[in-house]
Amino acid sequence: MNANMASMAALVDVDWDKFDPWRIQAVRHRLSDHPLLQRDQLVELGKRFRCSTRLFTFSNDADAAANFDAVARLYPNRKTVEESLRNIKEAKAWVLLRHVQADPTYRALIDQVLDPIQPEIERKDPGMYYRAGWIFVAAPHTITPFHIDRNHGILLQVRGTKTVYVWDAEDTEVVSDRARDVFHASHNLELVQWHEEFRERAHVFKLGPGMGVYMPLTCPHMVETSDEPSTTISLTYSTDATRRNAMVHVMHDLMHRTGIEPSAVGTHPLFDKLTYVAASTLVAAHGPGSHQPACPSLAHHSAYAIAD
Ligand SMILES: [Fe+2]
Structure with missing residues (x-):
């Protein structure tokens, strides 16, 4: 596929002249009306993921400092995935449908988004592999605890509004190089610790439908939903x-x-x-x-x- 065809088909808009794989950057998208991201389809996906590690959920009692590795155990969501997704407004919960690429229908969605932009990404960051998709459905006033992730990610807001706080990967006062060593070696987040004063040095994105943010590998982040429920999809990948x-x-x-x-x-x-x-x-x-x-x-x- 040539670059022109790719940009015509793209569902995600990135300023490719400015794109730097190691810099945080705002993006736009046209996924909010996608059939697979509507409530009934997500309920069906949640039912398929029930009783598997592809479902991860906790109550919105968790705060920014909660340990992401332990949050589901410490703050359990006692509603079923179906109840939570059907009525997320009242669910007081955070629901993550993990690794949606494992579901053939959703793998096609991941490809539909990433295929057209892969050539542009690879002009600056070759060797894309290990594609994955993550769908977050969260009640009002819900916090995604402070953490880092193991891949580059494109976070796209589908419904509702949320505030995303992101810090540069090289901001080692927020997360130290040693904390990243431990994370990459063992996925342990014990040295990734939240401090309220970090807010002042964050890149802050107030996202609504159609908006998003590109986050490079291990950029620390923390997310707060507003007074309405939120649906977000994140696409992640590795590169050389x-x-x-x-x-x-x-x-x-x-x-x-x-x-x-x-x-x-x-x-x-x-x-x-x-x-x-x-x-x-x-x-x-x-x-x-x-x-x-x-x-x-x-x-x-x-x-x-x-x-x-
Ligand atoms: Fe994350």
Whole structure:
């Protein structure tokens, strides 16, 4: 597909001249009326995901400081997924339909969004793989706790309004390089800690339907819905560069645990390059199932994320 055809078919609009894969950027989209993002279809998807790890939900008692790894256990949503999605306005809950690419119907939606923009993304960030989709349905006055994610992401607001706080990935006062080492090595968010004063240094996006934000790998974020319910879809993917970045963090974690304190990722590019080569050799030598980072995207180069 050539670039002109791609832009004609695109459902997401990005200022490609400004696009930098490591910079936070506002985007626009035309997905709000998409049939698969309407309530009845989402209820059906929720029913298909019932009793699986693809469903993740908690009550809106959780605050920005809640530990994302423990939030479902600490603040359980006692309503069924069907009840919650049918009447999210009264549900006092946050519902995430995870890895929707695992459902063939929704995989087609992910492709419909990413296929037309992949050539533009890859002009600056080659090697897109590990596509995934995440649909968030949240009651009014619900907070998505402060956290980081393991891929680049395009967050698109479908219905309702919310405020998204995002911090630059290199803002190590908000999340340290060491916290990223631990996260990439074990998916542990214990060093990712919320402080109220972080709000002042955030990029703040007040999103309504048709609006969105591109968030690079491990940019910390925290989200608050308004006084109305909200539906959002996030599309995530890995690239050659995200894989390199994550692998270097994994190696730094390994070094730290053997008493070596490497410089922060990015300060010595040549050292990072050598570290990446060493990390790749380790993964290749040991193969899946042996010592390897927690994120399967580092061991598997599949087109779609493997639902975990
Ligand atoms: Fe996130």
